[in-house]
Amino acid sequence: MANIKKTEEMLKRSIFEVFEKMFFIFAEPSRDEARFCQMRASISFDGPFKGEMQLRITHDLLRIMAKNMLNFEDHEVTDSVEEDCIKEAINMVCGNFLRKVEPDHIFDLSIPTYNMISDESPDEERDQSEMRLTFDAEDNTFEVRLWAPVLFSEN
Amino acid sequence: MSFNVLIVDDSSSMRAVIKKVIAISGFKMNNCYEAGNGIEALERLKENWVDAIISDINMPEMNGLELLKELQRDSLYKNIPVIVVSTEGSSERMNDALQAGAKGFIKKPFLPEDIRKVLYDVIGVGSDGEYQEDRRDAEEVDF
Numbered sequence: 001m002a003n004i005k006k007t008e009e010m011l012k013r014s015i016f017e018v019f020e021k022m023f024f025i026f027a028e029p030s031r032d033e034a035r036f037c038q039m040r041a042s043i044s045f046d047g048p049f050k051g052e053m054q055l056r057i058t059h060d061l062l063r064i065m066a067k068n069m070l071n072f073e074d075h076e077v078t079d080s081v082e083e084d085c086i087k088e089a090i091n092m093v094c095g096n097f098l099r100k101v102e103p104d105h106i107f108d109l110s111i112p113t114y115n116m117i118s119d120e121s122p123d124e125e126r127d128q129s130e131m132r133l134t135f136d137a138e139d140n141t142f143e144v145r146l147w148a149p150v151l152f153s154e155n
Numbered sequence: 156m157s158f159n160v161l162i163v164d165d166s167s168s169m170r171a172v173i174k175k176v177i178a179i180s181g182f183k184m185n186n187c188y189e190a191g192n193g194i195e196a197l198e199r200l201k202e203n204w205v206d207a208i209i210s211d212i213n214m215p216e217m218n219g220l221e222l223l224k225e226l227q228r229d230s231l232y233k234n235i236p237v238i239v240v241s242t243e244g245s246s247e248r249m250n251d252a253l254q255a256g257a258k259g260f261i262k263k264p265f266l267p268e269d270i271r272k273v274l275y276d277v278i279g280v281g282s283d284g285e286y287q288e289d290r291r292d293a294e295e296v297d298f
Contacts, residue, residue, distance in 0.1 A: 021264035022172075070171055084168040091213065092263045095242020099262075106247045109213050111165070 004131070007101070007151050011133060014096040015144055018089060019137070023065040027135040027142070035141045039082070041090040041114045045098060047107030051148030053097070055090040056117065061140035062086055087112035093144065101151075128152060157185040158278070159203065163196045163210035163222065164240070169263075173209055173240065173270070180271035193217025197225060200232060207278050212241040212252070223255035236277045240265070 012029065019025040037056035044052040057065075059082075066077045066085040090112050098107045126132060129149035135142055160177065162170045170189050177184060188203055190196040192214040199205075208226075212219035219239055226232040236258040241248070244262035252260055259273040 018264045021266060066168070070168060071175070081168060084166045088166045088169055092242045095213075095244065095263065099244045102245065104246050106245055106251070107243070109243065111213065111215050 004152060007146075007148075008131060008133065010100040011093075011097050011131065011144065011146060014093050014100060015133070015135065017096055018092040019065075022069055022092065023089070024068040025061075025065060025137050027137040030134045030136045030141065032134065036117075036119060037141065037143060038117055038119075039086055039114070040117050041086040041112050043090050043094045043112040044110045045094060045107045047098070048102050048105045049148060049150035051146065051151070053090060053094045053147075054145040055086060055093065055142065056145070057086060057142040058140045061138055061142055064138050064140075065089065083114045087114050097146075157183040158206040159186045159188070160184055161188045161190065161196060161199055161203075161205040161208045163190045163193065163208060163214070163219065165191050165211065165214040167191075169211070176265075176267045176270050177209075177274070180267055180274065182271070182274055193219065193222030193225065196222055205235060207274070208235055208237045209240055210237060212239060212243050212248070220251060220255050223252065223257055227256045238273055238277055240270075 016027065019027050035058065038059045039062050040054060040056045042052060042054045044050075062082050062085060063074070063077050066072060066081050067074065069085060070076075070081070072081070091109065094109060129147055129152050131146045131152065133144050162173050164170045164173070167189075174187050177187075186203065188199045188205065190199050194217045196208070196210065210219040210222060217225075219241065223237055226235065226237065233256065237256060238259040238261060239252045239257045240261045240263060242263045244260070249260045259277040261269050261273050
């Protein structure tokens with residue numbers, strides 16, 4: 001249990017660092033389930049242990065992030081900029097988190113993928129090797145999901 | 156004195172951010188070239204001389220470490236200072252980058268000051284954008 005708590009704290013710190021430094025977004029952890037998030041980016045990693053991380057975010061919040069990161073006006077934020085922004089966000093959160101967990105070891109990160117979530121597609125059921133953290137920011141919501149069986153095993 | 160810089164990152168947004176950060180750092184840029192991976196970077200170098208390269212590691216086609224190795228193999232390019240900007244900031248990864256020829260390492264997420272400091276240390280440019288002759292021979296950045 002202590003391991004899970006420590007992992008959660010490290011993941012939260014990574015999320016805060018990335019969202020504050022790169023996107024000027026100040027997020028608050030939320031106890032509620034995330035509201036419907038239309039955008040999703042995923043990245044997998046392999047090294048001392050394997051896993052995957054996913055960022056789910058509302059379209060409105062993603063646009064705010066893109067505008068803040070690039071100092072853009074609303075009309076300058078294209079689909080391509082949004083895609084770039086969410087992929088860069090998950091890449092940074094994942095890399096930042098892994099160097100907190102294993103500062104002396106190398107992980108190979110995949111190239112992030114991105115897709116839109118259909119409101120008709122059922123959400124995946126949570127499994128025991130998964131952590132979900134939900135945050136509120138800018139009157140919106142986002143969620144980070146981490147799959148890493150080694151980190152969440154009881155032994 | 157102004158400099159030519161090549162920014163290598165598969166994210167066009169990140170390239171734009173780095174370019175803006177360099178500009179607000181007071182660094183006088185003449186030309187800023189961009190590439191989406193190591194292969195594109197080598198193409199840019201065939202056509203343009205640059206004074207510094209700022210490169211990501213995790214990119215498709217040819218990653219940043221492979222690019223560093225290619226640059227080291229070429230006598231024309233091997234003395235161009237390369238600064239690696241990456242999320243992959245483990246001590247082992249930073250050693251890999253240094254051994255492959257990188258002169259500096261910036262961890263993402265970064266603050267504008269982080270880029271300014273490493274530019275100063277690596278190619279001898281102060282916060283006023285002026286070339287610092289006595290810093291030109293700086294070997295490596297102290298992490």
